[in-house]
């Protein structure tokens with residue numbers, strides 16, 4: 306027996322989602338599940354939860370069924386707990402505080418790959434934004450459409466960055482890095498020796514985004530277990546809208562769809578691995594990505610993951626997009642101390658090397 310009412314919990318979740326201005330379809334999922342389950346006698350509800358048959362009912366999905374099971378076990382559903390954690394807070398103020406806590410950006414591109422501006426230009430814009438560092442993460446060789454850097458070009462880039470750093474104002478640094486492709490087998494698309502030399506390694510899936518669930522999960526788990534990986538970039542690969550006008554970016558080809566569904570993977574396994582291997586989950590600020598979706602940010606938070614709130618900027622002005630990621634993080638109750646780019650450069654680099 307339990308003194309929690311699962312129906313009331315579902316309705317409370319719906320209310321809090323509406324308050325947070327979440328998508329209508331998500332709110333409706335909780336409201337229709339509450340309505341469907343309210344029609345059941347309590348004994349049948351408990352029996353269906355016990356035997357895992359809640360999802361056989363129309364209107365009840367995996368997420369709502371999990372909430373009901375947790376509620377029947379006498380626990381506050383994890384989903385509800387996360388929403389309640391942000392309930393009394395001023396989300397605007399929380400997003401602002403998070404943005405102010407950020408000292409740098411761990412995912413940016415230059416015209417060495419598919420960005421629109423030279424490294425110097427990106428760095429100066431970052432200085433003007435008040436950043437202490439920016440990690441330069443141009444693409445890896447396999448991403449040919451984005452002019453991914455071969456090992457030789459990356460070596461040249463490292464020399465170039467060292468020279469540019471000499472000329473930049475004291476207190477600001479370009480950190481070296483890469484957005485390395487996570488290949489089909491989960492290996493990383495760059496020479497081991499180079500990955501070891503870089504300050505920060507962001508790894509992203511850019512190909513085979515429709516891999517079936519088990520395959521995609523294996524692929525991501527292999528990458529996360531790689532000791533060189535520091536940050537898991539835009540983990541679902543979704544595109545929620547077309548890229549803003551005039552903005553170039555990876556995958557921006559006429560034949561590409563304007564929106565793209567999330568890749569399918571076992572998020573609990575992936576986030577558990579990120580927590581275990583201390584790989585930060587990127588909150589990608591790009592308006593057309595908004596990746597991961599908030600429900601996954603909440604799950605990563607539950608799993609104990611760290612985060613990096615990054616712009617994935619392909620042009621200087623886009624370096625100011627961190628606010629979008631901060632708003633989403635604040636909605637999910639991500640505390641600043643879980644965000645690696647609130648750290649000074651030395652700590653970030655030491656963490657990435659560790």
Ligand SMILES: [Zn+2]
Pocket residue numbers: 484509511538539555
């Ligand atoms: Zn990417």
Ligand SMILES: [Zn+2]
Pocket residue numbers: 412414484617
């Ligand atoms: Zn990128």
